[in-house]
Amino acid sequence: MSTVQGKRLTEERERLRLSLQSLGDMYAIDADTQQQFETGKRVPSPDYWHAISQFGVDVAYVLAGVRTANVATTPREVALLYNYRMQSADTQSALSLLAAQFPGPVDEAQRQKDIDAFNEKIQLMVRMYGRARVLYLLFGASESLTKLQAEQRHV
Incomplete structure (x- = not known):
């Protein structure tokens, strides 16, 4: 993963007010692995992208730099969307x-x-x-x- 994509992943994590560990927990990885994704040292799997998208991360933005119009923008919206989907x-x-x-x-x-x-x-x-x-x-x-x-x- 490029460092630009890693920076965008960090932006998304911060936008959702999540810690490294909190975002990592969405895919059962530790904070160190999450940090390696964000610094571009490791490449996440497609399953990782799918998992974090379910919690409001704008994966299209992270990977391509294009914002999705219908993405949850706050932790409360993420929770509401998640509860709706369940x-x-x-x-x-x-x-x-x-x-x-x-x-x-x-x-x-x-x-x-x-x-x-x-x-x-x-x-x-x-x-x-x-x-x-x-x-x-x-x-x-x-x-x-x-x-x-x-x-x-x-x-």
Whole structure:
């Protein structure tokens, strides 16, 4: 791998606010091996590229210098995308329908209306599926458990 590609891999890791070890963990390699990839001393396998792409790394950018328009840009977006991909086709369809109800806000008043509408839909989902399931769908298992535990402490 070229040093230019290695620098881009480092940029992607830093964009996602990951340590060498955290990015390496996505493919079960240690921080030293990850650093060798980033310095161009070792060449990753195709399986490595596939694995890290699942966590939001823009592999097209790293390899070719071309940004992909639909890449997750923050750790939270990466988690949301990962959780979405782990759901059944029916759940993905339901979440897509929910998301389609909210085009980008035009102004602050519209933004507030969108937030209110979203909150109403979430409340409906909570009534239909239960709070724990909705939190899991939106935030993933670990964050949902933390939220539920915090709520139980305050009750």
